[in-house]
Amino acid sequence: MRGRSDLGGNDFINQYLKRFSDAVRENEEAVTEFKKKLDSGGSAPIKLALELLRKYSGDMNSFFQAVPLKDVNEGYSGNILGNVSSVRCIEYEKNGEKRIRCVGTLEDKTGKLSFTEFPESASRLSRGDLVLIVNTQVGSYNNRPYLTISAKNEINVLEKSSFKSAMGENLLVRDLRPDMYDVTIRGTLRSLRSKENVGKDSVTLYSGILNDDSGNVSVQSWGTPLPDGIVEISGASVKQFKEKLYLQIGKGTKITVISKESGQFANLEQLSKSQSGTVKGNGIVLKILDKNLVVSVCSVCQRVAKEGRCQVHPDAPVERILRLSMIIDDGYYSPLVYVYQKALEGYVEEGKEGIKAAIGNGKELDIFNKLKQKIEMKPVQFVIYGFKGSSGTYMEAQELVLLDNNALGEEYQRAIEGLK
Numbered sequence: 001m002r003g004r005s006d007l008g009g010n011d012f013i014n015q016y017l018k019r020f021s022d023a024v025r026e027n028e029e030a031v032t033e034f035k036k037k038l039d040s041g042g043s044a045p046i047k048l049a050l051e052l053l054r055k056y057s058g059d060m061n062s063f064f065q066a067v068p069l070k071d072v073n074e075g076y077s078g079n080i081l082g083n084v085s086s087v088r089c090i091e092y093e094k095n096g097e098k099r100i101r102c103v104g105t106l107e108d109k110t111g112k113l114s115f116t117e118f119p120e121s122a123s124r125l126s127r128g129d130l131v132l133i134v135n136t137q138v139g140s141y142n143n144r145p146y147l148t149i150s151a152k153n154e155i156n157v158l159e160k161s162s163f164k165s166a167m168g169e170n171l172l173v174r175d176l177r178p179d180m181y182d183v184t185i186r187g188t189l190r191s192l193r194s195k196e197n198v199g200k201d202s203v204t205l206y207s208g209i210l211n212d213d214s215g216n217v218s219v220q221s222w223g224t225p226l227p228d229g230i231v232e233i234s235g236a237s238v239k240q241f242k243e244k245l246y247l248q249i250g251k252g253t254k255i256t257v258i259s260k261e262s263g264q265f266a267n268l269e270q271l272s273k274s275q276s277g278t279v280k281g282n283g284i285v286l287k288i289l290d291k292n293l294v295v296s297v298c299s300v301c302q303r304v305a306k307e308g309r310c311q312v313h314p315d316a317p318v319e320r321i322l323r324l325s326m327i328i329d330d331g332y333y334s335p336l337v338y339v340y341q342k343a344l345e346g347y348v349e350e351g352k353e354g355i356k357a358a359i360g361n362g363k364e365l366d367i368f369n370k371l372k373q374k375i376e377m378k379p380v381q382f383v384i385y386g387f388k389g390s391s392g393t394y395m396e397a398q399e400l401v402l403l404d405n406n407a408l409g410e411e412y413q414r415a416i417e418g419l420k
Contacts, residue, residue, distance in 0.1 A: 013038060016045050023053060023063035030056040046158055050130075064132050070111035072147075074140040080133045080147065082106035082113065084125045084161070088235070088252045106131070106147070113138075115147040127181055128161025174214035176247075178240040183247070185233050186258070187212035188276050189219065190385055191226040192396075193302050198222075207301045210247060211276040211387055220301065221249035228278070230258040241314065268384065269333035271395070276387035282403065283330035284379050288372045293364045295323045302340075322355050322367060326375075328382065328397070337384055339397045347374050347402070379403040 017035060024030040034052050038045060053060050061067055066081040087104030102117040104125065117123055125131060134154040138145050149155070171185045191208040198205040208219040208226040210233070219226060219233075226249070235253040239246055249255070264278055265271045271279050297303060298310030299317045310316055322341040327334050345351040348367060358367045381403055386395040 013045075016049065019063045019065070020049055020052070020058070023058040023060070024056045025058075027056055027058075030058070046156075050158060066132065068110040069106065069108045069113050072111075072113055072138055072145050074138060074145050076136070076138040076145070078136065080106065080113065080136050080138075082108045082131065084127050084129045084131060085112070086250070086252065087117075087123060087125050087127055089119075089123050113145060113147055114141070115149055117149040118151065120151045124155045124157075126157075126161045128179075129157050130159040132156040132158055172214040173210065173212050173217045176217060176238050176245055178238060178245065180238040181236075183233070183236045183238060185210070185212070185236070185247075187231065188229070189226060189231045189233075189255075190228055190276055190278065190387070192385070194225070195300055195302060198300050205301055207303070209276065209387055213275065216276065216387055216389065218244070218246040219249060220246055221253075224249060224253075224255075227255060227257050232256045232258060267332040268328070268330045268335055268395075271384070271386045272333055272335060272393050274386075274388070276385075278383060278385050278398075279330070280381075280383045281330050282379060282381050283328050284377065285375050286327040286329050286334060286377070288368070288376050289325040289327075290365070290368055290372075291325060293322060293324065293368050294320050294359055296320050320359050322359065322364060324368070324371065326397070328380070328384070335386075335393070335395050337382075337395045337397050339400055343397055343400045344371060347371055375400075375402065 016038070017031070020034050021031050030052060034048065037043060037048050037052075043051075049063060050060075052058070053063060061081055064079060064081050066079040067076070069080070069082055072080065083106065085105045085107040087102055089100055089102040091098055091100055093099070100119055100121070100123070102119065102123045102125070104115055104117070104127075106113045106115060117125060132155070133147075133149060134156065136147055136149070136153060138147050140146055171183060173185070173187065176183070176185075187210045189208055189210050191206060193207050195205045195207075197203075203223040204225075206221040206224065206226045208221075210217050210219050210231075233247065233249070233253065233255050236247045236249055239248050264280075265274065266279070267281065268279055268283075271277050296305045296308065296318045297320075298305050298313050299319050300313045301310065301316075303310055305318045309318060322344060324339045324344065326337050326339055328337045341352070341355055345355065348354050348370065350357070355364075355367055358364055379402070381399075381401040382397050383399040384395050384397050386393050388394075
């Protein structure tokens with residue numbers, strides 16, 4: 001029967017019953033419920049089968065006469081069942097005629113299968129759809145199984161996607177909603193940090209934040225560095241964990257830098273009045289506060305982990321690191337600036353391992369006192385990034401370098417002496 005959909009015909013009810021029974025290993029309770037609901041005619045047979053196969057942990061591949069994607073190899077002939085995890089289409093010209101070519105990926109719990117579709121008009125596949133593609137012939141590309149779908153292939157969309165296409169719309173941050181894809185948005189992008197060797201493929205995860213006049217949203221990119229400046233992002237998708245949205249940059253996402261210079265401010269006062277940006281300058285550390293010295297962060301993206309886990313990577317391990325809160329004055333403004341462990345390791349004996357050991361032994365206050373003695377009321381060169389959030393302007397020192405007391409101008413030196 002493999003290679004046919006068998007979704008019609010006079011005896012299709014009996015076929016459904018037999019295939020459902022096989023898929024649930026002849027579970028009498030499941031088969032009885034399936035037959036009863038079929039007889040009542042309340043739901044379409046396919047929708048009913050999907051519902052009960054999930055309820056009774058049945059084998060969907062068995063029911064739809066397909067095989068798990070991990071078992072699909074070059075030369076496979078038959079049905080393929082999977083979710084469309086990505087699909088993008090382009091228009092091209094051949095022999096004077098306009099044609100469409102779509103590329104994407106099918107996915108199930110066992111693996112993935114890349115495909116190319118040549119539809120007659122629009123693609124029959126949408127991201128997030130659960131589809132059954134009938135009577136396929138699998139080839140190969142780059143020594144991997146590859147599926148080519150022509151207009152002759154029968155495609156049954158078993159469940160429609162809940163994703164929302166935003167293609168053709170220019171959105172603001174406030175317009176973003178969960179499960180949007182093909183998102184185009186403009187704003188000021190600032191890269192925050194990167195984490196190497198993440199996941200089973202050991203790629204680098206880049207994190208940043210995008211600001212526009214309506215708000216800000218986190219950005220995550222797997223393997224592709226995030227540029228700084230005013231950008232236009234097209235082809236991104238919107239993800240959500242709990243109530244927090246973030247933009248995901250994928251292989252098909254294009255980031256166009258409109259201006260690299262935007263967001264570079266001359267002083268901290270200008271930064272405090274902007275949506276986001278960076279200041280590189282000199283100043284003095286007026287005070288280091290002894291509050292919340294240790295924070296828990298995600299081991300993948302280094303975000304602060306609330307309630308013991310990352311909102312974006314809930315399964316990732318959490319690590320405890322040093323974070324100091326400093327009042328830094330550049331002669332124009334003296335905001336609260338967070339300084340994370342990486343920028344402080346050079347001022348501690350044994351560096352990262354010394355801080356880690358102190359935190360592990362509950363002696364982070366010792367580290368604080370040593371750093372306070374070295375840095376407080378001392379001139380520094382800094383790179384500070386900031387953005388306007390819901391509770392005010394957040395500022396974080398990406399670099400902090402101690403300067404010689406004579407490195408600052410005489411006028412500012414006199415002001416510092418007065419503060420002391």
